[in-house]
Amino acid sequence: MQEYKNSREPLIRLTKRDSMPLGSRIVVRLVSVVLAMLVCAVLIYAITGINPLVVYRTMFEGAFGSKSRIWSTVKEMMLLSCIAIGLAPAFKMRFWNIGAEGQVLVGGIVTAGCMIYLNKLPSALLLPVMVLCSILAGALWGLLPALFKAKWNTNETLATLMMNYVAIQLTSFFVAKWENPYGSNTVGIINQSDQKGWFPQVMGSRYFFCVVLVLLLSVMMHIYLKYTKHGFEISVVGASENTARYAGINVSWVMIRTMLLSGAICGLSGFMAVAGASHTISVSTAGGRGFTAIIVAWMAKFDAATMLLISLLLAFLQNGAGEIASKCGLNDYASQMIIGILLFFLLGCEFFINYRPVFRHGKKKEVR
Amino acid sequence: MKKRATVFALCLTLLLGVFSLAGCGEDGGKAGNEGSGDGGSSNVKIGVILVGDKNEGYTAAHIEGIEKAAKEQGIPAENVIWKYSVKEDESCFDAAVDLVDQGCTAIFSNSYGHQSFMQQAAADYPDVQFVAMTGDTAANSGLSNFHNAFTNVYECRYVSGVVAGMKVKELVEAGKLSPENYDENNKVRIGYVGAYPYAEVVSGYTAFFLGIQSVYPDVSMEVTYTNSWFDITAEGEAANALMSDGCVIIGQHADSTGAPTAVQNALKSGKVAYSVGYNVDMLNVAPDAALTSATNNWSVYYSYAFGALKNGSAIATDWAEGYASGAVQITTLGSSVAAGTDAKVKEAEDAIKSGSLHVFDASKFTVGGKKLDSHKVDMNGDFDNEDPEDKEAIWDGYFHESELRAAPSFDLRIDGITELN
Numbered sequence: 001m002q003e004y005k006n007s008r009e010p011l012i013r014l015t016k017r018d019s020m021p022l023g024s025r026i027v028v029r030l031v032s033v034v035l036a037m038l039v040c041a042v043l044i045y046a047i048t049g050i051n052p053l054v055v056y057r058t059m060f061e062g063a064f065g066s067k068s069r070i071w072s073t074v075k076e077m078m079l080l081s082c083i084a085i086g087l088a089p090a091f092k093m094r095f096w097n098i099g100a101e102g103q104v105l106v107g108g109i110v111t112a113g114c115m116i117y118l119n120k121l122p123s124a125l126l127l128p129v130m131v132l133c134s135i136l137a138g139a140l141w142g143l144l145p146a147l148f149k150a151k152w153n154t155n156e157t158l159a160t161l162m163m164n165y166v167a168i169q170l171t172s173f174f175v176a177k178w179e180n181p182y183g184s185n186t187v188g189i190i191n192q193s194d195q196k197g198w199f200p201q202v203m204g205s206r207y208f209f210c211v212v213l214v215l216l217l218s219v220m221m222h223i224y225l226k227y228t229k230h231g232f233e234i235s236v237v238g239a240s241e242n243t244a245r246y247a248g249i250n251v252s253w254v255m256i257r258t259m260l261l262s263g264a265i266c267g268l269s270g271f272m273a274v275a276g277a278s279h280t281i282s283v284s285t286a287g288g289r290g291f292t293a294i295i296v297a298w299m300a301k302f303d304a305a306t307m308l309l310i311s312l313l314l315a316f317l318q319n320g321a322g323e324i325a326s327k328c329g330l331n332d333y334a335s336q337m338i339i340g341i342l343l344f345f346l347l348g349c350e351f352f353i354n355y356r357p358v359f360r361h362g363k364k365k366e367v368r
Numbered sequence: 369m370k371k372r373a374t375v376f377a378l379c380l381t382l383l384l385g386v387f388s389l390a391g392c393g394e395d396g397g398k399a400g401n402e403g404s405g406d407g408g409s410s411n412v413k414i415g416v417i418l419v420g421d422k423n424e425g426y427t428a429a430h431i432e433g434i435e436k437a438a439k440e441q442g443i444p445a446e447n448v449i450w451k452y453s454v455k456e457d458e459s460c461f462d463a464a465v466d467l468v469d470q471g472c473t474a475i476f477s478n479s480y481g482h483q484s485f486m487q488q489a490a491a492d493y494p495d496v497q498f499v500a501m502t503g504d505t506a507a508n509s510g511l512s513n514f515h516n517a518f519t520n521v522y523e524c525r526y527v528s529g530v531v532a533g534m535k536v537k538e539l540v541e542a543g544k545l546s547p548e549n550y551d552e553n554n555k556v557r558i559g560y561v562g563a564y565p566y567a568e569v570v571s572g573y574t575a576f577f578l579g580i581q582s583v584y585p586d587v588s589m590e591v592t593y594t595n596s597w598f599d600i601t602a603e604g605e606a607a608n609a610l611m612s613d614g615c616v617i618i619g620q621h622a623d624s625t626g627a628p629t630a631v632q633n634a635l636k637s638g639k640v641a642y643s644v645g646y647n648v649d650m651l652n653v654a655p656d657a658a659l660t661s662a663t664n665n666w667s668v669y670y671s672y673a674f675g676a677l678k679n680g681s682a683i684a685t686d687w688a689e690g691y692a693s694g695a696v697q698i699t700t701l702g703s704s705v706a707a708g709t710d711a712k713v714k715e716a717e718d719a720i721k722s723g724s725l726h727v728f729d730a731s732k733f734t735v736g737g738k739k740l741d742s743h744k745v746d747m748n749g750d751f752d753n754e755d756p757e758d759k760e761a762i763w764d765g766y767f768h769e770s771e772l773r774a775a776p777s778f779d780l781r782i783d784g785i786t787e788l789n
Binding site: 277284 | 451452456487488
């Protein structure tokens, strides 16, 4: 501490924590949720005069109040976690794949294309073709930025981000091409009469297969990242490319391979969004989920089970928020405010899990 | 890792449980006001799927109409369930299913893009009535519980055109226009901000144009599309571009206040430009520039439909009415309108009501330099007009808009109007 002798010690200093015990981590997160809810409550009451408890209860009912609402929340959760599962290996490798939105969209476009042009095929054959095509399209969208990064060390954040806009324009192009009715700028429900290429209905819901697919994927991703050589290589490259090179890992190949996988899974979630949920294609097929999933992946630290939980939280917030608008007469912006405040606190608390504030006149604590 | 997650989830669930218990004593949201439901109407439960909320003019007009109609038909407020800001994707289907779960006997959606999802829900729940407002596929859907409705909005667009025409005439006679306001054929330039390039918009701007021409024939019109129903910035920019082309009147078929605001600013900075709005009175955003707005009075339809539901009678598959039943109107005239506008408006409205004036009078417009005596309208939704089902829309000397199906079908590009994009 020699060098600080002459300078005034600042009021608050931040020091990095080694690691926080499990119990305290949970407490910090819980406190942040409670704080967020308190802030929301004060805001809601101050602005509208509505009892905040009623608002929260309405939110819960909106997300879980009936069978169809539970299915709708589960569907949203599955679509979100599928993308997050796709993003996990890329981010674990410290490859900033901001392009999930685009990868989902191209997956959706080819799925819709298959449904429109191949509707003569029997469903048993059509669905696998759609899966394959969406995986290929997503993988291609992930591959391009990876190739450039591996070959010429271009910035993947910008490249993947720009690929999103290409995909969005591409979607608009195909929406205009397939629009039905002409000039309406919507594709409408594809194969409405014969339901070709739709997920079959199981347990009273079309979303059942989404659940199966995503749970399967999440188990596989867990195993892939934790217990395979590929997963190990990904974490080494993520920790330090030079170390990876020193250890004889072909960094370029790992990068390309991982982005192929990442893009493929995102493409597959585009397939799910179209064939399993909306049966149409528009720019809202991805609907910003590609960006929200980044938050999911990071908040979960790429752990598959945690990603499912965080997706559930976000899906709950989204569906619950819609019900507030419906029941309490608060508009859409109010519910988005609540979501924003909750996320702010949840992300903000990570800071206090990683760092410890030290006050000048506080108890003398050892400083590492 | 797993343990941590489980504990986290558990705590969260507990927390939410506490909140949901705490709220138990309360009524969910605003309790319904008086609402004197008699025996019949209490069985009627209305679900409403809206593309926006009160802050968006088009949806605000629907909300107003539904509230008024519910009061007229004695349906208590708690029997109307609202879903705001429902996107035009599968969330519309989810919303419809949720409304069915909540016991709704009839569900209304207000945006065109909701239609195919409403149709899907109608197929899944044959005991519930579904109405896709502004839609056009009900007649061909083969579903008896799926309906479309629209107003004859072209009638009030024509009348709003009359108001604009009076203003143009006044400006020309007072010598207020500069050379840039005239095109190469010495016709006064009119601008129009449209949403999408299809029949609903085409029908609207053509009616508006014909309304202007009925007062001052020497005009030409430029149309810019924003490819969105609601985009304040894009609509403002489109209006600015049209004004810099020299347009003196800016009409609109898009739902925001973007265009009138831009016109008001231009007028203040010394340009000669006036605005004709849509859906809502634009006088609060453009007190000097706004002449009037063409608007729908949706309560006429909703009241009809709620009444039919109450009596257990069938709702028409396609419904479209206009001035005759008060379903369309123009808003209060602004302070800038030309002298004598009031009388001229009354004259046009009366003529439309009595049936002596037809907006799409085939003798009043030409296509490719020729007058038309035949034009078929697509009836089976494939958007060409060459199938045996497609019907002839011109007889008795005029195009029969919204008679063969509720949604506008006039998609001819008539001479004098140029689409810029």
